[in-house]
Amino acid sequence: xxxxxxxxxxxxxxxxxxxxxxxxxxxxxxxxxxxxxxxxxxxxxxxxxxxxxxxxxxxxxxxxxxxxxxxxxxxxxxxxxxxxxxxxxxxxxxxxxxxxxxxxxxxxxxxxxxxxxxxxxxxxxxxxxxxxxxx
Amino acid sequence: xxxxxxxxxxxxxxxxxxxxxxxxxxxxxxxxxxxxxxxxxxxxxxxxxxxxxxxxxxxxxxxxxxxxxxxxxxxxxxxxxxxxxxxxxxxxxxxxxxxxxxxxxxxxxxxxxxxxxxxxxxxxxxxxxxxxxxxxxxxxxxxxxxxxxxx
Numbered sequence: 401x402x403x404x405x406x407x408x409x410x411x412x413x414x415x416x417x418x419x420x421x422x423x424x425x426x427x428x429x430x431x432x433x434x435x436x437x438x439x440x441x442x443x444x445x446x447x448x449x450x451x452x453x454x455x456x457x458x459x460x461x462x463x464x465x466x467x468x469x470x471x472x473x474x475x476x477x478x479x480x481x482x483x484x485x486x487x488x489x490x491x492x493x494x495x496x497x498x499x500x501x502x503x504x505x506x507x508x509x510x511x512x513x514x515x516x517x518x519x520x521x522x523x524x525x526x527x528x529x530x531x532x533x534x535x
Numbered sequence: 536x537x538x539x540x541x542x543x544x545x546x547x548x549x550x551x552x553x554x555x556x557x558x559x560x561x562x563x564x565x566x567x568x569x570x571x572x573x574x575x576x577x578x579x580x581x582x583x584x585x586x587x588x589x590x591x592x593x594x595x596x597x598x599x600x601x602x603x604x605x606x607x608x609x610x611x612x613x614x615x616x617x618x619x620x621x622x623x624x625x626x627x628x629x630x631x632x633x634x635x636x637x638x639x640x641x642x643x644x645x646x647x648x649x650x651x652x653x654x655x656x657x658x659x660x661x662x663x664x665x666x667x668x669x670x671x672x673x674x675x676x677x678x679x680x681x682x683x684x685x686x
Binding site: 414421422424428429430431433434435445455456457459460461463464467472473475476477478479481482527 | 565569571572573574575578579582584585586589590599601612613615617618619621622623624627
């Protein structure tokens with residue numbers, strides 16, 4: 401796999417963030433926060449009647465992007481920040497850019513900037529990843 | 536009535552707090568549902584979707600999101616903001632493996648936003664080890680406990 405700094409990672413699209421998946425996720429996480437499943441709470445907080453996606457779920461879209469690109473088990477490190485919330489029915493694209501390639505212990509690693517994007521320039525999640533590249 | 540703001544020394548004092556620790560095994564049903572929530576297909580060879588690294592360390596070391604909120608004296612569920620999640624992955628996680636998990640508070644200090652609003656920055660770190668002791672993953676959660684929202 402030929403990879404070099406400046407390469408764009410093929411995007412991974414979540415066509416519509418699903419409130420039902422958030423409910424399942426809340427149960428799995430044992431997350432008591434109603435902003436992930438109670439529209440009236442979100443409305444009172446000023447988000448309208450749309451529930452807020454769990455941070456890890458938004459992060460998972462970028463994991464999916466990296467797996468499609470470099471294969472399952474490729475991720476060595478993820479660091480993620482959450483400047484904005486993602487709401488149900490949002491269309492989001494996981495995107496990434498290779499910033500460098502290095503070799504450590506015989507493993508080729510790609511350092512990447514990764515982010516989730518709604519509209520151009522609107523990035524609710526922003527972070528970085530280190531990915532082991534297939535030989 | 537507004538929730539009283541804990542003192543800075545009360546917040547500093549939780550550094551080093553260790554959770555009980557324990558064992559967590561990811562069954563196929565959990566991995567299946569979790570992976571489905573991400574919009575991906577199940578991974579090959581019993582590999583667990585890495586998104587498990589949010590809740591597995593928390594639950595596996597004997598705590599919960601609610602208890603972590605309470606430990607930092609959160610004013611409400613809505614007062615928590617995420618600064619970052621840092622996940623280091625050394626060995627892919629697999630279904631039906633009993634992982635040993637430990638976790639603790641590694642930092643806690645009071646700060647102010649650029650516009651002068653107080654918050655406490657609390658950092659939790661968890662380690663996930665295979666049954667043979669090999670470290671499979673390390674996660675660091677950094678949350679902001681915003682203060683004075685109700686006043």
